[in-house]
Amino acid sequence: MIDVHNLVVQYGQTKILNNLNMQVKRNESCAIIGPSGCGKTTLLYQLAGLRKPNEGKIIINGTTLTDIRDKTGVILQNYGLLPWKTVWDNAGLGLKLRGFSKNHRDNVVKMILTELNVYQQRRQYPTQLSGGQQQRIAIARAISIEPDILLMDEPFSALDAITRESLQDLMIKLYHQKQLTIVLITHNIEEAVFLGEKIIIMHPSNGTIKKIIDNPHFGDKAFRNTTDFHKLCVEVRSEMAGRPS
């Protein structure tokens, strides 16, 4: 469903992404991991249609991406909530921008805030919430538009380990429930292994993909506590460090 074809993105003369190719199948969850500065966010912006490539193209469901898509939900770094709007209004923003009626927005926002366990906070402002709650609102906003693709840039990096794991579990639930295609950017090896059905390791410096690892255990919340999980973490870590596992 997502087909990235010979993508080149450059700032000035520097090629950040250099003939990058990748595919993500429908209802696949793909984790992209790599060291700081390798171009992960640059790639996510491309997938979101927020910036045009210098060369190459991204084809989604057979159509070349030229702009943002209505059916792509995006969660950028630091939640992206508007501090002057309440939880309720933040959660409904994606629907509002897409022109949905107030009645439809109210129904959907109520359902999703309840589902994500933050309905009680609906009248509060983002600064009055914990990081985990803020992230739930960002997820609510992205999910409310019924996306077929969900793009996330380091969504849980600022959270403590337990909150992060509970939100990772939530993502697995939403993935199954809503048949999402997910692309997740992360620095965190455990997160990539838990949330990546396909784990893409980016090259540290040349703007390409170093290795793709398929993860047959993806999708089971219990996976985190298995030896297969730890083995896969070791494999990803070794690849990133450039040594054999």
Ligand SMILES: Nc1ncnc2c1ncn2[C@@H]1O[C@H](COP(=O)(O)OP(=O)(O)OP(=O)(O)O)[C@@H](O)[C@H]1O
């Ligand atoms: N607007 C810009 N102008 C010039 N260079 C940029 C711009 N945005 C990003 N870069 C450079 O492109 C490279 C890749 O940046 P990018 O943010 O995609 O990396 P990243 O892998 O997401 O890093 P991090 O994990 O630290 O977020 C970096 O060297 C960065 O300095």
